Amino acid sequence: GNSVTQMEGPVTLSEEAFLTINCTYTATGYPSLFWYVQYPGEGLQLLLKATKADDKGSNKGFEATYRKETTSFHLEKGSVQVSDSAVYFCALSTLSNNAGNMLTFGGGTRLMVKP
């Protein structure tokens, strides 16, 4: 079956530090990969995506590259801000017969950025 493993948190960083959150996956077929972000008190929002090998997704200074050879999709940001404090979820999608894309999520990683 499909599964997503991401590093456990919380990850605590100082403002302007470099961020890496690791994500690896197991999937049948050729999934698309995503990072979702959940800010305090809110639902999940799509942060970035990649649909094929070597694709790089990017948004708001965050980047992740689809690495098929290592089945990984690590999230990076060069300089984090306090406003980046949130829970980050790595996810993959596969197709169902009826509903199109079905998402499988990792456990989530809480990021706390201190001023």
Place this chain on the structure above:
Amino acid sequence: DVKVTQSSRYLVKRTGEKVFLECVQDMDHENMFWYRQDPGLGLRLIYFSYDVKMKEKGDIPEGYSVSREKKERFSLILESASTNQTSMYLCASSTPGTGFHEQYFGPGTRLTVT
């Protein structure tokens, strides 16, 4: 602006009560989903619906049922709430199809069963 709303942000119920969680989307999406979110486990799919009155079980349907009488509304029902159903419940919606279609999430309902 895309919107998925959930009827309550916080809910406290007693063991054995019947609980209804409501979700409404205003994007005319065919697909709707119910997830539960638990620390360290991420989001796990309970049920989804791909059309009015159509539903399929997700990964953890035991103890839950759903209802979709109108396209914009998807209800999650706990027939007899138990303490192990204390969790955050998230609703989402999307359009179907083989290409990428983003799932849009509501803010969640934090349910406590005592």
